[in-house]
Amino acid sequence: MSGMSRIVKTITNVAFPFVMIYGLYVIAHGHLTPGGGFQGGAVVASGLAMILVAYGSIWVVGKIKEKQLSVLESLGAIGFIGLAFIGIILLFFYSNYEGSFFKNFLIGQDTIPIFNEIGKGLANINTAGVLPFMNFAVGLKVIAGLFTIVLVMAYATRIKEGK
Amino acid sequence: MSGRNFAAIIFFAIFGIFLLFGALMMHPFGEFDEEHYPEMDQYIIDNTQEETGADNGVTSVVFDYRGFDTLGEATVLFTAVAGVILVFRRLKK
Numbered sequence: 001m002s003g004m005s006r007i008v009k010t011i012t013n014v015a016f017p018f019v020m021i022y023g024l025y026v027i028a029h030g031h032l033t034p035g036g037g038f039q040g041g042a043v044v045a046s047g048l049a050m051i052l053v054a055y056g057s058i059w060v061v062g063k064i065k066e067k068q069l070s071v072l073e074s075l076g077a078i079g080f081i082g083l084a085f086i087g088i089i090l091l092f093f094y095s096n097y098e099g100s101f102f103k104n105f106l107i108g109q110d111t112i113p114i115f116n117e118i119g120k121g122l123a124n125i126n127t128a129g130v131l132p133f134m135n136f137a138v139g140l141k142v143i144a145g146l147f148t149i150v151l152v153m154a155y156a157t158r159i160k161e162g163k
Numbered sequence: 164m165s166g167r168n169f170a171a172i173i174f175f176a177i178f179g180i181f182l183l184f185g186a187l188m189m190h191p192f193g194e195f196d197e198e199h200y201p202e203m204d205q206y207i208i209d210n211t212q213e214e215t216g217a218d219n220g221v222t223s224v225v226f227d228y229r230g231f232d233t234l235g236e237a238t239v240l241f242t243a244v245a246g247v248i249l250v251f252r253r254l255k256k
Contacts, residue, residue: 148244
């Protein structure tokens with residue numbers, strides 16, 4: 001699929017930053033407002049798909065490779081599972097710590113007082129322990145995954161459209 | 164009628180009967196029921212801010228109380244991406 005007209009490209013350039021900021025806002029405020037990693041990641045991936053439609057898949061593939069996206073997605077998955085495993089790993093260092101898989105180790109326990117101070121209070125951005133980090137990890141994974149799907153599909157069907 | 168169609172009709176009838184009974188046994192919407200009181204809903208509504216610190220109850224359920232389910236969802240997404248890349252790899256060249 002080659003690029004579209006200059007009008008479409010200009011409108012895309014204007015709308016793209018707002019879509020990005022809204023999606024990243026939904027990811028970052030996942031523990032406070034409706035939304036989260038999946039929803040915000042879908043919004044950001046929609047903005048990237050808009051770039052893909054306006055500029056054409058050949059131009060986008062020249063800028064970013066599918067392998068880089070798969071590295072990003074793997075980073076998100078490793079971050080998510082790593083945060084889940086830290087809840088277990090802390091068991092080896094603290095004898096009176098009650099941990100399990102997917103334990104929210106930054107809040108709700110008195111064994112490690114430094115961690116517990118971080119997540120106190122309500123309606124602040126630095127509350128909820130590990131939930132914002134998990135939102136970031138899942139958001140990265142969803143952005144990279146959905147954009148990889150759209151990019152690979154668009155680039156594979158470019159021959160029929162004519163270069 | 165072939166055997167395959169007959170089996171499909173039988174299966175559809177059993178499935179429809181299950182759906183019908185399920186719809187009939189549902190308790191009315193919004194009605195307070197002592198017998199089937201949703202303890203878990205009330206527990207999450209009462210304790211989510213205390214236990215997880217999150218204002219958004221849905222996020223606290225998805226990432227904290229039921230984090231294992233989200234891990235499965237992430238695996239589904241990974242499988243979808245892997246399948247799409249696998250299918251379209253031949254067309255790329």
